[in-house]
Amino acid sequence: MQPDILVFETDEGGNGSEIHLEERSDLQVERSGRGSVHHVAFRVDNEEELRKWIQKIDVAGFPNSGFVDRYYFRSLYFREPNGILFELATDGPGFAIDESVDHLGKNIALPPFLESKREQIEQKLKPLVTK
Structure with a gap:
């Protein structure tokens, strides 16, 4: 007997908008590597929707980070x-919170809590080569 596969779709559907979920108890437990x-x-969509999901995840008893x-x-x-990590993330406020849309991507944007580590972070970055 084939296991049931649940299909979840978002927005108007199409490429990249579906998740196919198959529950399998015959496989090994997930292992990172x-x-x-x-x-x-x-x-x-927004923080309000995220907070509703936080409540649902709490009620379901899944270990989570909270907000x-x-x-x-x-x-x-x-x-x-099975230990697989999922993230639910809002669209905003977005990177335009720091700079104008015309300048996005021209500088390395860091949130305030990482500014003290800017030098360390920038030293580890490798340039992107474009053709």
Whole structure:
């Protein structure tokens, strides 16, 4: 018997808008390592919607971060029973909070809580080569 696969779709559908969920109890428990995905992120419209999800995740009993302010967006991180990490993140306020849209991407934008580490962060960055 084929396991049920649930399909969740967002907005108008199409490429990149579907999640296919298959519950499998016959596989090994998830294990992080080379080639694994750190987490899967999903978009929520705004902070109000995020707070509703926080309540749902709490009621479901999933271990979670609670509300996290990342300055450019707000998030919730939680693990499903197999240990896979999921993130729900708001669209805003976005990177235009620091600079005008015309200048986005011209400088390295850091949230205030990382400014004290700017030199360390910039030293580890490798230039992007474009052709």
